[in-house]
Amino acid sequence: MLVLLRVEVATCGLVFGNATALAAEHVRFAAGTGSALPGAAQFALGALVSPLVGLAGERSAVPMAVVLLAGTSLAAVTLLAVARPSRRADHALPA
Secondary structure (H helix, E strand, O other): HHHHHHHHHHHHHHHEEEEEHHHHOOHHHHHHHHHHHHHHHHHHHHHHHHHHHHHOOOOOOHHHHHHHHHHHHHHHHHHHOOHHHHHHHOOOOOO
């Protein structure tokens, strides 16, 4: 379980910075807002989810694992709903 947690935390450093850069790129006329909204969303989700992790006390890592799994699953479902391959097929380069 510790190895999976390490992989999860290590990939956050790769994803968060790039996600913020991509958000700012799409709103160059308001780059501060494009950077602030993802940061505020991360902060708000952390504040909402952190009490759930502490429900079982200090002796169990199960709530943290459940929260990480739920968050990852929600992110995957959101990705599939927002960036469906059928929408992206219009922008594909001809072979």
